[in-house]
Amino acid sequence: MDDSALKQLIKNDEFAFRSNLDRKTLDLVFDKRTLEALKYVFSRYSIDYLDFPISSGKESVVFRAISGRKFVAVKIFKMSTLKFMNIRKYIEGDQRFAKIRIDRNDIIPVWVRKEYTNLMALENAGVPAPKPIGFFKNILVMSYIGTKSGPAPQIRDVEINDAIYEEVLDGMRRMYRNRIVHSDLSEYNMLYHRRVYFIDLAQAVDIDHPMASEFLERDIINVSNFFSKHGIATTPESIEKYIKGK
Ligand SMILES: Nc1ncnc2c1ncn2[C@@H]1O[C@H](COP(=O)(O)OP(=O)(O)O)[C@@H](O)[C@H]1O
Ligand SMILES: [Mg+2]
Known part of the structure:
Protein backbone atom coordinates (compact mmCIF):
# COMPACT_ATOMS: atom_id res chain seq x y z
CA MET A 1 0.00 0.00 0.00
CA ASP A 2 1.52 3.32 -0.97
CA ASP A 3 1.70 6.27 1.33
CA SER A 4 -1.01 8.34 -0.33
CA ALA A 5 -3.46 5.49 -0.08
CA LEU A 6 -2.61 5.15 3.60
CA LYS A 7 -3.13 8.88 4.13
CA GLN A 8 -6.47 8.61 2.39
CA LEU A 9 -7.49 5.77 4.65
CA ILE A 10 -6.58 7.71 7.76
CA LYS A 11 -8.23 10.85 6.47
CA ASN A 12 -11.46 9.22 5.48
CA ASP A 13 -11.66 7.09 8.48
CA GLU A 14 -13.33 7.78 11.77
CA PHE A 15 -9.92 6.83 13.05
CA ALA A 16 -8.55 10.28 12.34
CA PHE A 17 -10.52 11.85 15.13
CA ARG A 18 -10.13 8.84 17.34
CA SER A 19 -6.58 9.73 18.13
CA ASN A 20 -4.72 12.77 19.26
CA LEU A 21 -1.65 11.77 17.35
CA ASP A 22 0.42 13.85 15.05
CA ARG A 23 1.24 12.61 11.58
CA LYS A 24 4.71 11.48 12.48
CA THR A 25 3.49 9.14 15.18
CA LEU A 26 0.70 7.85 12.99
CA ASP A 27 3.09 7.07 10.18
CA LEU A 28 5.48 5.38 12.56
CA VAL A 29 3.00 3.01 14.04
CA PHE A 30 0.14 2.37 11.77
CA ASP A 31 0.42 0.37 8.64
CA LYS A 32 -2.78 -0.61 6.91
CA ARG A 33 -3.11 -3.93 8.72
CA THR A 34 -2.64 -2.27 12.09
CA LEU A 35 -5.27 0.33 11.28
CA GLU A 36 -7.73 -2.37 10.39
CA ALA A 37 -6.89 -4.33 13.51
CA LEU A 38 -7.32 -1.18 15.60
CA LYS A 39 -10.73 -0.57 14.15
CA TYR A 40 -11.78 -4.01 15.26
CA VAL A 41 -10.23 -3.52 18.71
CA PHE A 42 -12.02 -0.18 19.13
CA SER A 43 -15.39 -1.80 18.58
CA ARG A 44 -14.70 -5.11 20.32
CA TYR A 45 -13.39 -3.50 23.50
CA SER A 46 -15.48 -0.31 23.43
CA ILE A 47 -12.55 2.02 23.07
CA ASP A 48 -13.44 5.56 22.11
CA TYR A 49 -10.06 6.87 21.15
CA LEU A 50 -6.33 6.76 21.71
CA ASP A 51 -5.44 9.42 24.22
CA PHE A 52 -1.65 9.72 23.92
CA PRO A 53 1.40 7.49 23.53
CA ILE A 54 2.82 6.53 26.94
CA SER A 55 5.88 4.96 25.44
CA SER A 56 7.30 4.39 22.03
CA GLY A 57 9.95 1.72 21.77
CA LYS A 58 11.65 -0.18 19.04
CA GLU A 59 9.20 -3.02 19.11
CA SER A 60 6.01 -1.58 20.48
CA VAL A 61 4.06 1.56 21.23
CA VAL A 62 1.85 1.79 24.29
CA PHE A 63 -1.05 4.21 24.36
CA ARG A 64 -3.39 5.39 27.01
CA ALA A 65 -6.86 5.03 25.55
CA ILE A 66 -10.31 6.13 26.64
CA SER A 67 -13.05 3.60 27.08
CA GLY A 68 -16.21 5.24 28.32
CA ARG A 69 -15.19 6.88 31.57
CA LYS A 70 -12.19 4.64 32.05
CA PHE A 71 -8.63 4.51 30.84
CA VAL A 72 -7.11 1.40 29.32
CA ALA A 73 -3.66 0.70 27.94
CA VAL A 74 -3.28 -0.40 24.32
CA LYS A 75 0.03 -1.97 23.34
CA ILE A 76 0.66 -2.14 19.61
CA PHE A 77 3.49 -4.34 18.46
CA LYS A 78 5.36 -3.12 15.43
CA MET A 79 5.06 -5.67 12.69
CA SER A 80 8.27 -4.72 11.02
CA THR A 81 10.82 -4.53 13.81
CA LEU A 82 9.98 -7.54 15.94
CA LYS A 83 12.65 -9.96 14.90
CA PHE A 84 11.58 -13.51 14.32
CA MET A 85 14.89 -14.92 15.49
CA ASN A 86 14.85 -12.90 18.69
CA ILE A 87 11.42 -13.88 19.91
CA ARG A 88 11.26 -17.41 18.64
CA LYS A 89 13.37 -18.82 21.46
CA TYR A 90 10.86 -17.59 24.03
CA ILE A 91 7.98 -19.41 22.30
CA GLU A 92 9.61 -22.66 21.28
CA GLY A 93 10.36 -24.67 24.38
CA ASP A 94 7.41 -23.26 26.29
CA GLN A 95 5.09 -26.24 26.68
CA ARG A 96 2.05 -23.99 26.86
CA PHE A 97 2.67 -23.04 23.23
CA ALA A 98 3.91 -26.40 21.99
CA LYS A 99 0.92 -27.02 19.77
CA ILE A 100 1.13 -23.71 18.00
CA ARG A 101 2.74 -23.70 14.63
CA ILE A 102 5.25 -20.89 14.34
CA ASP A 103 5.06 -19.15 11.01
CA ARG A 104 7.89 -16.76 10.23
CA ASN A 105 5.44 -14.28 8.73
CA ASP A 106 2.83 -14.57 11.38
CA ILE A 107 4.60 -14.84 14.70
CA ILE A 108 3.42 -11.55 16.23
CA PRO A 109 -0.13 -12.71 16.99
CA VAL A 110 1.43 -15.61 18.90
CA TRP A 111 3.66 -13.17 20.74
CA VAL A 112 0.69 -10.99 21.68
CA ARG A 113 -1.31 -14.00 22.80
CA LYS A 114 1.66 -15.04 24.90
CA GLU A 115 1.74 -11.71 26.72
CA TYR A 116 -2.00 -11.99 27.30
CA THR A 117 -1.68 -15.54 28.65
CA ASN A 118 1.15 -14.50 30.95
CA LEU A 119 -0.82 -11.54 32.29
CA MET A 120 -3.64 -13.98 33.08
CA ALA A 121 -1.20 -16.24 34.86
CA LEU A 122 0.07 -13.32 36.94
CA GLU A 123 -3.46 -12.37 37.86
CA ASN A 124 -4.13 -15.94 39.00
CA ALA A 125 -0.87 -15.96 40.92
CA GLY A 126 -1.79 -12.77 42.76
CA VAL A 127 1.10 -10.83 41.25
CA PRO A 128 0.26 -7.16 40.65
CA ALA A 129 0.26 -6.54 36.89
CA PRO A 130 -2.02 -4.94 34.31
CA LYS A 131 -5.24 -6.92 33.96
CA PRO A 132 -5.51 -8.46 30.53
CA ILE A 133 -8.62 -7.27 28.68
CA GLY A 134 -8.16 -8.68 25.20
CA PHE A 135 -5.98 -9.02 22.16
CA PHE A 136 -6.28 -9.07 18.41
CA LYS A 137 -3.53 -9.51 15.81
CA ASN A 138 -0.66 -7.25 16.94
CA ILE A 139 -2.65 -5.38 19.59
CA LEU A 140 -3.00 -6.05 23.32
CA VAL A 141 -5.53 -4.30 25.54
CA MET A 142 -4.95 -4.23 29.30
CA SER A 143 -5.79 -2.14 32.31
CA TYR A 144 -3.98 1.16 32.64
CA ILE A 145 -1.63 1.65 35.57
CA GLY A 146 -1.51 5.26 36.64
CA THR A 147 -3.69 8.23 37.37
CA LYS A 148 -5.72 10.72 35.40
CA SER A 149 -2.73 12.99 35.20
CA GLY A 150 -0.25 10.41 34.00
CA PRO A 151 0.97 6.83 33.75
CA ALA A 152 2.81 5.19 36.63
CA PRO A 153 6.59 5.68 36.55
CA GLN A 154 9.01 2.84 36.09
N1 LIG B 1 -0.69 -1.12 31.49
C1 LIG B 1 0.12 -0.06 31.47
N2 LIG B 1 -0.22 1.08 32.14
C2 LIG B 1 0.60 2.16 32.12
N3 LIG B 1 1.77 2.22 31.47
C3 LIG B 1 2.16 1.13 30.78
C4 LIG B 1 1.37 -0.06 30.75
N4 LIG B 1 2.01 -0.99 30.00
C5 LIG B 1 3.15 -0.40 29.58
N5 LIG B 1 3.26 0.86 30.04
C6 LIG B 1 4.36 1.82 29.76
O1 LIG B 1 4.88 1.56 28.48
C7 LIG B 1 6.25 1.16 28.55
C8 LIG B 1 6.52 0.07 27.53
O2 LIG B 1 5.72 -1.05 27.77
P1 LIG B 1 6.31 -2.50 27.77
O3 LIG B 1 5.20 -3.45 27.99
O4 LIG B 1 7.46 -2.56 28.72
O5 LIG B 1 6.79 -2.67 26.26
P2 LIG B 1 8.24 -2.68 25.59
O6 LIG B 1 8.36 -4.06 25.05
O7 LIG B 1 8.14 -1.64 24.54
O8 LIG B 1 9.28 -2.39 26.64
C9 LIG B 1 6.43 0.71 29.98
O9 LIG B 1 7.76 0.85 30.42
C10 LIG B 1 5.50 1.61 30.74
O10 LIG B 1 6.12 2.86 31.00
MG1 LIG C 1 9.47 -2.90 28.57
Missing part, protein backbone atom coordinates in the same frame (compact mmCIF):
# COMPACT_ATOMS: atom_id res chain seq x y z
CA ILE A 155 10.69 1.97 39.38
CA ARG A 156 13.99 3.34 38.09
CA ASP A 157 12.36 6.77 38.45
CA VAL A 158 11.07 6.45 41.98
CA GLU A 159 12.77 6.71 45.32
CA ILE A 160 13.78 3.22 46.34
CA ASN A 161 13.18 1.83 49.82
CA ASP A 162 13.06 -1.58 51.52
CA ALA A 163 9.33 -1.93 50.98
CA ILE A 164 9.73 -1.66 47.21
CA TYR A 165 12.50 -4.24 47.25
CA GLU A 166 10.34 -6.59 49.28
CA GLU A 167 7.43 -6.20 46.89
CA VAL A 168 9.67 -7.03 43.96
CA LEU A 169 10.94 -10.15 45.69
CA ASP A 170 7.46 -11.18 46.69
CA GLY A 171 6.28 -10.82 43.07
CA MET A 172 9.24 -12.81 41.77
CA ARG A 173 8.58 -15.54 44.30
CA ARG A 174 4.89 -15.73 43.42
CA MET A 175 5.71 -15.89 39.73
CA TYR A 176 8.23 -18.66 40.27
CA ARG A 177 5.82 -20.65 42.42
CA ASN A 178 3.30 -20.34 39.64
CA ARG A 179 5.78 -21.57 37.07
CA ILE A 180 6.48 -18.24 35.38
CA VAL A 181 9.90 -16.76 34.70
CA HIS A 182 9.58 -13.15 33.57
CA SER A 183 12.73 -13.28 31.43
CA ASP A 184 13.07 -9.52 30.88
CA LEU A 185 12.86 -8.28 34.43
CA SER A 186 14.54 -4.98 35.19
CA GLU A 187 13.77 -1.53 36.60
CA TYR A 188 12.25 -0.71 33.19
CA ASN A 189 9.59 -3.40 33.42
CA MET A 190 8.21 -2.65 36.84
CA LEU A 191 5.93 0.31 37.46
CA TYR A 192 5.15 1.98 40.72
CA HIS A 193 1.64 3.07 41.53
CA ARG A 194 1.02 2.74 45.27
CA ARG A 195 2.85 -0.55 44.87
CA VAL A 196 5.01 -2.42 42.38
CA TYR A 197 3.43 -3.72 39.16
CA PHE A 198 5.14 -6.17 36.83
CA ILE A 199 4.73 -5.42 33.13
CA ASP A 200 6.02 -6.46 29.69
CA LEU A 201 5.27 -10.18 29.83
CA ALA A 202 5.47 -11.37 26.23
CA GLN A 203 8.81 -13.10 26.70
CA ALA A 204 7.93 -14.72 30.04
CA VAL A 205 8.28 -18.50 29.88
CA ASP A 206 7.10 -21.59 31.67
CA ILE A 207 9.51 -22.89 34.25
CA ASP A 208 10.15 -26.04 32.21
CA HIS A 209 11.42 -24.05 29.25
CA PRO A 210 14.96 -25.31 28.53
CA MET A 211 16.38 -21.84 29.08
CA ALA A 212 14.20 -20.91 32.08
CA SER A 213 17.00 -21.09 34.64
CA GLU A 214 19.26 -18.97 32.46
CA PHE A 215 16.51 -16.38 32.08
CA LEU A 216 15.78 -16.45 35.80
CA GLU A 217 19.45 -15.99 36.60
CA ARG A 218 19.54 -12.92 34.37
CA ASP A 219 16.39 -11.50 36.00
CA ILE A 220 17.87 -12.03 39.44
CA ILE A 221 21.13 -10.31 38.52
CA ASN A 222 19.28 -7.31 37.04
CA VAL A 223 17.20 -6.94 40.18
CA SER A 224 20.17 -7.40 42.48
CA ASN A 225 22.28 -4.85 40.58
CA PHE A 226 19.50 -2.29 40.53
CA PHE A 227 18.74 -2.50 44.26
CA SER A 228 22.41 -2.65 45.25
CA LYS A 229 22.92 0.59 43.36
CA HIS A 230 20.24 2.09 45.57
CA GLY A 231 21.84 0.98 48.80
CA ILE A 232 19.75 -2.11 49.48
CA ALA A 233 21.73 -5.01 50.93
CA THR A 234 21.16 -7.77 48.41
CA THR A 235 22.97 -10.46 46.47
CA PRO A 236 21.85 -12.68 43.59
CA GLU A 237 22.23 -15.67 45.93
CA SER A 238 19.94 -14.25 48.59
CA ILE A 239 17.31 -13.37 46.00
CA GLU A 240 17.44 -16.82 44.45
CA LYS A 241 17.16 -18.45 47.86
CA TYR A 242 14.13 -16.35 48.73
CA ILE A 243 12.39 -16.98 45.41
CA LYS A 244 12.94 -20.72 45.45
CA GLY A 245 12.62 -21.15 49.20
CA LYS A 246 9.93 -23.10 50.96
Whole structure:
Protein backbone atom coordinates (compact mmCIF):
# COMPACT_ATOMS: atom_id res chain seq x y z
CA MET A 1 0.00 0.00 0.00
CA ASP A 2 1.52 3.32 -0.97
CA ASP A 3 1.70 6.27 1.33
CA SER A 4 -1.01 8.34 -0.33
CA ALA A 5 -3.46 5.49 -0.08
CA LEU A 6 -2.61 5.15 3.60
CA LYS A 7 -3.13 8.88 4.13
CA GLN A 8 -6.47 8.61 2.39
CA LEU A 9 -7.49 5.77 4.65
CA ILE A 10 -6.58 7.71 7.76
CA LYS A 11 -8.23 10.85 6.47
CA ASN A 12 -11.46 9.22 5.48
CA ASP A 13 -11.66 7.09 8.48
CA GLU A 14 -13.33 7.78 11.77
CA PHE A 15 -9.92 6.83 13.05
CA ALA A 16 -8.55 10.28 12.34
CA PHE A 17 -10.52 11.85 15.13
CA ARG A 18 -10.13 8.84 17.34
CA SER A 19 -6.58 9.73 18.13
CA ASN A 20 -4.72 12.77 19.26
CA LEU A 21 -1.65 11.77 17.35
CA ASP A 22 0.42 13.85 15.05
CA ARG A 23 1.24 12.61 11.58
CA LYS A 24 4.71 11.48 12.48
CA THR A 25 3.49 9.14 15.18
CA LEU A 26 0.70 7.85 12.99
CA ASP A 27 3.09 7.07 10.18
CA LEU A 28 5.48 5.38 12.56
CA VAL A 29 3.00 3.01 14.04
CA PHE A 30 0.14 2.37 11.77
CA ASP A 31 0.42 0.37 8.64
CA LYS A 32 -2.78 -0.61 6.91
CA ARG A 33 -3.11 -3.93 8.72
CA THR A 34 -2.64 -2.27 12.09
CA LEU A 35 -5.27 0.33 11.28
CA GLU A 36 -7.73 -2.37 10.39
CA ALA A 37 -6.89 -4.33 13.51
CA LEU A 38 -7.32 -1.18 15.60
CA LYS A 39 -10.73 -0.57 14.15
CA TYR A 40 -11.78 -4.01 15.26
CA VAL A 41 -10.23 -3.52 18.71
CA PHE A 42 -12.02 -0.18 19.13
CA SER A 43 -15.39 -1.80 18.58
CA ARG A 44 -14.70 -5.11 20.32
CA TYR A 45 -13.39 -3.50 23.50
CA SER A 46 -15.48 -0.31 23.43
CA ILE A 47 -12.55 2.02 23.07
CA ASP A 48 -13.44 5.56 22.11
CA TYR A 49 -10.06 6.87 21.15
CA LEU A 50 -6.33 6.76 21.71
CA ASP A 51 -5.44 9.42 24.22
CA PHE A 52 -1.65 9.72 23.92
CA PRO A 53 1.40 7.49 23.53
CA ILE A 54 2.82 6.53 26.94
CA SER A 55 5.88 4.96 25.44
CA SER A 56 7.30 4.39 22.03
CA GLY A 57 9.95 1.72 21.77
CA LYS A 58 11.65 -0.18 19.04
CA GLU A 59 9.20 -3.02 19.11
CA SER A 60 6.01 -1.58 20.48
CA VAL A 61 4.06 1.56 21.23
CA VAL A 62 1.85 1.79 24.29
CA PHE A 63 -1.05 4.21 24.36
CA ARG A 64 -3.39 5.39 27.01
CA ALA A 65 -6.86 5.03 25.55
CA ILE A 66 -10.31 6.13 26.64
CA SER A 67 -13.05 3.60 27.08
CA GLY A 68 -16.21 5.24 28.32
CA ARG A 69 -15.19 6.88 31.57
CA LYS A 70 -12.19 4.64 32.05
CA PHE A 71 -8.63 4.51 30.84
CA VAL A 72 -7.11 1.40 29.32
CA ALA A 73 -3.66 0.70 27.94
CA VAL A 74 -3.28 -0.40 24.32
CA LYS A 75 0.03 -1.97 23.34
CA ILE A 76 0.66 -2.14 19.61
CA PHE A 77 3.49 -4.34 18.46
CA LYS A 78 5.36 -3.12 15.43
CA MET A 79 5.06 -5.67 12.69
CA SER A 80 8.27 -4.72 11.02
CA THR A 81 10.82 -4.53 13.81
CA LEU A 82 9.98 -7.54 15.94
CA LYS A 83 12.65 -9.96 14.90
CA PHE A 84 11.58 -13.51 14.32
CA MET A 85 14.89 -14.92 15.49
CA ASN A 86 14.85 -12.90 18.69
CA ILE A 87 11.42 -13.88 19.91
CA ARG A 88 11.26 -17.41 18.64
CA LYS A 89 13.37 -18.82 21.46
CA TYR A 90 10.86 -17.59 24.03
CA ILE A 91 7.98 -19.41 22.30
CA GLU A 92 9.61 -22.66 21.28
CA GLY A 93 10.36 -24.67 24.38
CA ASP A 94 7.41 -23.26 26.29
CA GLN A 95 5.09 -26.24 26.68
CA ARG A 96 2.05 -23.99 26.86
CA PHE A 97 2.67 -23.04 23.23
CA ALA A 98 3.91 -26.40 21.99
CA LYS A 99 0.92 -27.02 19.77
CA ILE A 100 1.13 -23.71 18.00
CA ARG A 101 2.74 -23.70 14.63
CA ILE A 102 5.25 -20.89 14.34
CA ASP A 103 5.06 -19.15 11.01
CA ARG A 104 7.89 -16.76 10.23
CA ASN A 105 5.44 -14.28 8.73
CA ASP A 106 2.83 -14.57 11.38
CA ILE A 107 4.60 -14.84 14.70
CA ILE A 108 3.42 -11.55 16.23
CA PRO A 109 -0.13 -12.71 16.99
CA VAL A 110 1.43 -15.61 18.90
CA TRP A 111 3.66 -13.17 20.74
CA VAL A 112 0.69 -10.99 21.68
CA ARG A 113 -1.31 -14.00 22.80
CA LYS A 114 1.66 -15.04 24.90
CA GLU A 115 1.74 -11.71 26.72
CA TYR A 116 -2.00 -11.99 27.30
CA THR A 117 -1.68 -15.54 28.65
CA ASN A 118 1.15 -14.50 30.95
CA LEU A 119 -0.82 -11.54 32.29
CA MET A 120 -3.64 -13.98 33.08
CA ALA A 121 -1.20 -16.24 34.86
CA LEU A 122 0.07 -13.32 36.94
CA GLU A 123 -3.46 -12.37 37.86
CA ASN A 124 -4.13 -15.94 39.00
CA ALA A 125 -0.87 -15.96 40.92
CA GLY A 126 -1.79 -12.77 42.76
CA VAL A 127 1.10 -10.83 41.25
CA PRO A 128 0.26 -7.16 40.65
CA ALA A 129 0.26 -6.54 36.89
CA PRO A 130 -2.02 -4.94 34.31
CA LYS A 131 -5.24 -6.92 33.96
CA PRO A 132 -5.51 -8.46 30.53
CA ILE A 133 -8.62 -7.27 28.68
CA GLY A 134 -8.16 -8.68 25.20
CA PHE A 135 -5.98 -9.02 22.16
CA PHE A 136 -6.28 -9.07 18.41
CA LYS A 137 -3.53 -9.51 15.81
CA ASN A 138 -0.66 -7.25 16.94
CA ILE A 139 -2.65 -5.38 19.59
CA LEU A 140 -3.00 -6.05 23.32
CA VAL A 141 -5.53 -4.30 25.54
CA MET A 142 -4.95 -4.23 29.30
CA SER A 143 -5.79 -2.14 32.31
CA TYR A 144 -3.98 1.16 32.64
CA ILE A 145 -1.63 1.65 35.57
CA GLY A 146 -1.51 5.26 36.64
CA THR A 147 -3.69 8.23 37.37
CA LYS A 148 -5.72 10.72 35.40
CA SER A 149 -2.73 12.99 35.20
CA GLY A 150 -0.25 10.41 34.00
CA PRO A 151 0.97 6.83 33.75
CA ALA A 152 2.81 5.19 36.63
CA PRO A 153 6.59 5.68 36.55
CA GLN A 154 9.01 2.84 36.09
CA ILE A 155 10.69 1.97 39.38
CA ARG A 156 13.99 3.34 38.09
CA ASP A 157 12.36 6.77 38.45
CA VAL A 158 11.07 6.45 41.98
CA GLU A 159 12.77 6.71 45.32
CA ILE A 160 13.78 3.22 46.34
CA ASN A 161 13.18 1.83 49.82
CA ASP A 162 13.06 -1.58 51.52
CA ALA A 163 9.33 -1.93 50.98
CA ILE A 164 9.73 -1.66 47.21
CA TYR A 165 12.50 -4.24 47.25
CA GLU A 166 10.34 -6.59 49.28
CA GLU A 167 7.43 -6.20 46.89
CA VAL A 168 9.67 -7.03 43.96
CA LEU A 169 10.94 -10.15 45.69
CA ASP A 170 7.46 -11.18 46.69
CA GLY A 171 6.28 -10.82 43.07
CA MET A 172 9.24 -12.81 41.77
CA ARG A 173 8.58 -15.54 44.30
CA ARG A 174 4.89 -15.73 43.42
CA MET A 175 5.71 -15.89 39.73
CA TYR A 176 8.23 -18.66 40.27
CA ARG A 177 5.82 -20.65 42.42
CA ASN A 178 3.30 -20.34 39.64
CA ARG A 179 5.78 -21.57 37.07
CA ILE A 180 6.48 -18.24 35.38
CA VAL A 181 9.90 -16.76 34.70
CA HIS A 182 9.58 -13.15 33.57
CA SER A 183 12.73 -13.28 31.43
CA ASP A 184 13.07 -9.52 30.88
CA LEU A 185 12.86 -8.28 34.43
CA SER A 186 14.54 -4.98 35.19
CA GLU A 187 13.77 -1.53 36.60
CA TYR A 188 12.25 -0.71 33.19
CA ASN A 189 9.59 -3.40 33.42
CA MET A 190 8.21 -2.65 36.84
CA LEU A 191 5.93 0.31 37.46
CA TYR A 192 5.15 1.98 40.72
CA HIS A 193 1.64 3.07 41.53
CA ARG A 194 1.02 2.74 45.27
CA ARG A 195 2.85 -0.55 44.87
CA VAL A 196 5.01 -2.42 42.38
CA TYR A 197 3.43 -3.72 39.16
CA PHE A 198 5.14 -6.17 36.83
CA ILE A 199 4.73 -5.42 33.13
CA ASP A 200 6.02 -6.46 29.69
CA LEU A 201 5.27 -10.18 29.83
CA ALA A 202 5.47 -11.37 26.23
CA GLN A 203 8.81 -13.10 26.70
CA ALA A 204 7.93 -14.72 30.04
CA VAL A 205 8.28 -18.50 29.88
CA ASP A 206 7.10 -21.59 31.67
CA ILE A 207 9.51 -22.89 34.25
CA ASP A 208 10.15 -26.04 32.21
CA HIS A 209 11.42 -24.05 29.25
CA PRO A 210 14.96 -25.31 28.53
CA MET A 211 16.38 -21.84 29.08
CA ALA A 212 14.20 -20.91 32.08
CA SER A 213 17.00 -21.09 34.64
CA GLU A 214 19.26 -18.97 32.46
CA PHE A 215 16.51 -16.38 32.08
CA LEU A 216 15.78 -16.45 35.80
CA GLU A 217 19.45 -15.99 36.60
CA ARG A 218 19.54 -12.92 34.37
CA ASP A 219 16.39 -11.50 36.00
CA ILE A 220 17.87 -12.03 39.44
CA ILE A 221 21.13 -10.31 38.52
CA ASN A 222 19.28 -7.31 37.04
CA VAL A 223 17.20 -6.94 40.18
CA SER A 224 20.17 -7.40 42.48
CA ASN A 225 22.28 -4.85 40.58
CA PHE A 226 19.50 -2.29 40.53
CA PHE A 227 18.74 -2.50 44.26
CA SER A 228 22.41 -2.65 45.25
CA LYS A 229 22.92 0.59 43.36
CA HIS A 230 20.24 2.09 45.57
CA GLY A 231 21.84 0.98 48.80
CA ILE A 232 19.75 -2.11 49.48
CA ALA A 233 21.73 -5.01 50.93
CA THR A 234 21.16 -7.77 48.41
CA THR A 235 22.97 -10.46 46.47
CA PRO A 236 21.85 -12.68 43.59
CA GLU A 237 22.23 -15.67 45.93
CA SER A 238 19.94 -14.25 48.59
CA ILE A 239 17.31 -13.37 46.00
CA GLU A 240 17.44 -16.82 44.45
CA LYS A 241 17.16 -18.45 47.86
CA TYR A 242 14.13 -16.35 48.73
CA ILE A 243 12.39 -16.98 45.41
CA LYS A 244 12.94 -20.72 45.45
CA GLY A 245 12.62 -21.15 49.20
CA LYS A 246 9.93 -23.10 50.96
N1 LIG B 1 -0.69 -1.12 31.49
C1 LIG B 1 0.12 -0.06 31.47
N2 LIG B 1 -0.22 1.08 32.14
C2 LIG B 1 0.60 2.16 32.12
N3 LIG B 1 1.77 2.22 31.47
C3 LIG B 1 2.16 1.13 30.78
C4 LIG B 1 1.37 -0.06 30.75
N4 LIG B 1 2.01 -0.99 30.00
C5 LIG B 1 3.15 -0.40 29.58
N5 LIG B 1 3.26 0.86 30.04
C6 LIG B 1 4.36 1.82 29.76
O1 LIG B 1 4.88 1.56 28.48
C7 LIG B 1 6.25 1.16 28.55
C8 LIG B 1 6.52 0.07 27.53
O2 LIG B 1 5.72 -1.05 27.77
P1 LIG B 1 6.31 -2.50 27.77
O3 LIG B 1 5.20 -3.45 27.99
O4 LIG B 1 7.46 -2.56 28.72
O5 LIG B 1 6.79 -2.67 26.26
P2 LIG B 1 8.24 -2.68 25.59
O6 LIG B 1 8.36 -4.06 25.05
O7 LIG B 1 8.14 -1.64 24.54
O8 LIG B 1 9.28 -2.39 26.64
C9 LIG B 1 6.43 0.71 29.98
O9 LIG B 1 7.76 0.85 30.42
C10 LIG B 1 5.50 1.61 30.74
O10 LIG B 1 6.12 2.86 31.00
MG1 LIG C 1 9.47 -2.90 28.57
